[in-house]
Amino acid sequence: QSEAQAKDPRTAFVHLFEWNWDDIAKECAVIGPMGYAAVQVSPPQESVPGNAWWTRYQPIGYEIVGRSGDRKQFAEMVQECRKHNVDIYVDAVINHMAAGPRNYPAVPYVWNDFHDCFEPIDYGDRGKIQFCDLEGLNDLKTESEYVRDRIANYLNDLVSLGVRGFRIDAAKHIPASDIAAIIDRLPKDIYIFQEVIGAFGEPVSEFEYVGNGDVTEFKYGNVLGSHFKGQSQLKYLRDLRNWQGWLDSSDAIVFTDNHDTQRDRPFSVMSFKDDGARYFIANVFMLAYPYGYPKVMSSFAFEDKDQGRPESGVHSGAECFDGQWICEHRWQGIAAMVKFRNVTSGAFSLDNWWDNGANQIAFSRGDLGFVAINGGSFGMSQRLQTGMPEGTYCNVLSGQRSDFSCSGDRVVVDPSGFADIVLSSTNALAIHRDSKL
Ligand code: AAO
Structure with missing residues (x-):
């Protein structure tokens, strides 16, 4: 920990899901003083056209251009946020390219750069999880040096613009050793967390990935939700940080909900769609309790799960209160708890x-x-x-x-x-x- 970090610890971050680069640049002047460490931004690379939010998880190349803005706007955002002590974490979609013909001239990738398993993933089979197409998305041969270099060039390009961290999307579908080989090509101080939905009975476990960086602890959102919805009592959360089968606190990324679970809500996950007061106190718990690196979800309102973001963007902050953008990260109590977590970070005790x-x-x-x-x-x-x-x-x-x-x-x-x-x-x-x- 540097001296500056010791004076100004930052221990929680926010996912500004589907925000524009220009809007994030402005928002950093608000969330920097609130004490957020970083913003997870939506995938910035070029992707298939369409209005659904998820088109951005279908890359067609590694140029920085898309719905949130272009390369110049992206670079300006990173610099602006840095002024306010807020890092940018990029959601890195590197497991696959878009669905469709296996030809991406912009990279370039050709047929031979992909695995050849087209059947739906059987989650009981490691080989299929890691070598078949996830949801029909062309699965990159991340064991190939050529593919690793293309991915690392993309990530290093973002690092050259000032990006400080990455969320590795669909990490469970990439062997941990392939991720390690890619990270090896990046500067050593880049923060990495991996999206691995650990699930009972599946052969690929979240624990395989801790050597590369942090890992999402998906059980957290379910457990928090079930307790705060009254399916179990809050007193049972006391020892959560020591529960068996959970990632160590220092390896875990935790969240009440994320952009997937707030749509396909497994079990008990809560979101802004639940009773606001209950969702709020669940966030209070997450930010007060010493376990993991919490990510606050900042959403837009939706009826249909494929629905894209509101056209408006968040230009002034007023949109945060017009019912279209939810801006959970700005709720006074959530912001106050981010401060609480920073102030109390010196005592990682309960x-x-x-x-x-x-x-x-x-x-x-x-x-x-x-x-x-x-x-x-x-x-x-x-x-x-x-x-x-x-x-x-x-x-x-x-x-x-x-x-x-x-x-x-x-x-x-x-x-x-x-x-x-x-x-x-x-x-x-x-x-x-x-x-x-
Ligand atoms: C879109 C269309 C598809 C179409 C495809 C290609 O929706 O119909 O086939 O294009 O044309 C996002 C969207 C997708 C979208 C995709 C591409 O969510 O709908 O597809 O962009 O545009 C698995 C992965 C996990 C992944 C998740 C969605 O392991 O990595 O599926 N998440 C990331 C992103 C996500 C993104 C992608 C990956 C792709 O966060 O936004 O997709 O880049 C079980 C398995 C999990 C599995 C889930 C869902 O989880 O264990 O591994 O996640 O099922 O299939 C309990 C259980 C747990 C279970 C969970 C969820 O917690 O314990 O086992 O419930 O049900």
Whole structure:
């Protein structure tokens, strides 16, 4: 950790799904001060035409041009975000090219650069997962030096524009050793996380990929959703970070929902489409609890799962509140919890856990922050050990601290660390070192 990082830790990032480069450039002036570390941007390479959001997962070449903007706009965005201390992570679609004829003159790739398995993927068979076409998308021979070089050239081109990290799309469909060979061709300080949907009974496991970088922990969104929707009690989340079969905290990318799961919602995943207060307290938990590197999902509204983004883009921020773009990352409480996570990052511990035996929970993060979540249907009123130094704090989920005033509720911590915590149903409270009045 550099000295600058120690002073200004950044421990959560946001996926600005389908945003324009120009709009992200402006948004960085907003989310930088909020404390977001980075933005995951949609795939920037040229892809098949069409309005569905997913056309961008069908590359036809590696030029930087498409719905979100061109190369110049992309480069300007990266530089602008860097000014605000926000990194750009590119969603790298490198497992495959578009469906259709196996000929991509822009790269170029020809027939022989692809595997020859056209049958639908049998997820019980490693060879088929990694060598057949995913959803009919032409599967690149990532074992070939030529293909590895083309992919690495694309990624290094993005690095030359200032990109600091990559999400490796469909990583489960690429042998981990092929990803390693590609990453080997990149500078060593580039951040990598891999999209691997670990699933019980499948031969390819998320654990195979940790040597390359971080990996998505897909169980997280299901488990959070089921608990916050009331299918299980919140008290059971206490030891989540030590659960067997889960990635280590330092390897895991976590999220309530992502752009796929908010559409094809497996099991219990929650999204902005659920009761807003419940989705919100699930995000509070994710950002308060010391497990993984959290990614906040920022969505656009949709009825049909293939539906493309609203034409408008987010030019002024006003679009965030017009019902078309959801901008979860700007919700006051979510932004406040990103700050909470940064402030408490020095104490990667979980202390003073309390629960009422059901859906009311509270815990502290060393003496740097304290959170209480009431997921039950009754009000909560408890005198609890906060672990915090004596003082009066501003509850950052009900208001903001500016200088020495607080626009929300105050929490008074006594000399022994106790405070009266009062919360209505489906609500949360958070205080931290920097919210002290
Ligand atoms: C589009 C059309 C297709 C057409 C294709 C080609 O929709 O009908 O065939 O074009 O013309 C996105 C869209 C696709 C779109 C594609 C290309 O989602 O609909 O296809 O762009 O335009 C698997 C992969 C995973 C992948 C996911 C979608 O393992 O990597 O499928 N995600 C990424 C991106 C995604 C993108 C692509 C990859 C392609 O995030 O946006 O596709 O670049 C099980 C398996 C998983 C499997 C899922 C879904 O998961 O384990 O590996 O993901 O099924 O097939 C529980 C279970 C878990 C299960 C999960 C989901 O959690 O435990 O096992 O539920 O059901």
